[in-house]
Amino acid sequence: MDIQIRHLEATDSHDIFDIYRHPSVSENTSQKPYLSSDQVERLFGHSDHFTLVAELSEKVVGHITLFMTTKVRDRHCAGLGIAIHPEAQGKGIGKALMQEVVNQADNWLNLVRLELEVHADNHSAIALYERVGFQLEGTKRLSTFKAGKYIDMLLMSRIRPDYR
Numbered sequence: 001m002d003i004q005i006r007h008l009e010a011t012d013s014h015d016i017f018d019i020y021r022h023p024s025v026s027e028n029t030s031q032k033p034y035l036s037s038d039q040v041e042r043l044f045g046h047s048d049h050f051t052l053v054a055e056l057s058e059k060v061v062g063h064i065t066l067f068m069t070t071k072v073r074d075r076h077c078a079g080l081g082i083a084i085h086p087e088a089q090g091k092g093i094g095k096a097l098m099q100e101v102v103n104q105a106d107n108w109l110n111l112v113r114l115e116l117e118v119h120a121d122n123h124s125a126i127a128l129y130e131r132v133g134f135q136l137e138g139t140k141r142l143s144t145f146k147a148g149k150y151i152d153m154l155l156m157s158r159i160r161p162d163y164r
Contacts, residue, residue: 003093005100008051008063015060016053019085027146028122029083050078050109052101054093061088064097066105066114076112078105082125094125098132102158112160119144120152134158 008016019025048070054062067079080101084094105111118125120139134156142150 002056003091003096004055005052005096006055008053012053012060012063016063019060019062019083022086024086025083028119028125029081030117030144050101050104052097052104054084054088054097056088056091056093061085062093062097064101066101066109066111068109076110078109078111078114080114080116089124094128095131098128102132106160112163113157115155115157117153117155119146120154126154126156129156129158132158133161 020029048068050066050068052064053060062082062084064080064082067081069075069077082094082097084097102114105114114134115137116129116134117140118129135158137155137157140153140155143153144151
């Protein structure tokens with residue numbers, strides 16, 4: 001299995017849309033289920049976003065995005081979002097994307113802090129984030145609605161090692 005990591009291209013929108021059409025993906029995001037292709041394109045069409053995709057057999061099966069800010073005092077920080085196609089989960093794609101985005105953040109984008117929110121019941125994602133250096137910062141109690149009930153969101157961050 002040869003995973004290719006590369007920058008997002010305009011022609012990737014159909015494959016990205018395909019990832020988000022799966023309920024098991026959308027239920028672990030803050031997006032509503034069944035996004036339209038226009039909504040997916042708007043999510044990734046910002047110049048202040050840095051998005052990498054994972055390609056397997058010439059099909060995009062995952063993406064990771066750093067949400068940069070234009071706020072002067074916060075330019076050293078970025079939010080992070082990741083999604084993997086259900087058929088490609090468990091194959092090391094999330095780990096490969098996380099490792100490369102951390103490399104880009106540390107060595108090319110001059111970011112010090114990466115931060116994310118994750119559903120408290122998404123144990124595999126939490127384990128992945130911890131493996132690449134993210135730490136728990138706090139809990140937003142009952143902050144999101146999922147499958148008919150309110151659940152907690154965990155706040156996690158990674159500080160570039162040379163700033164600790």
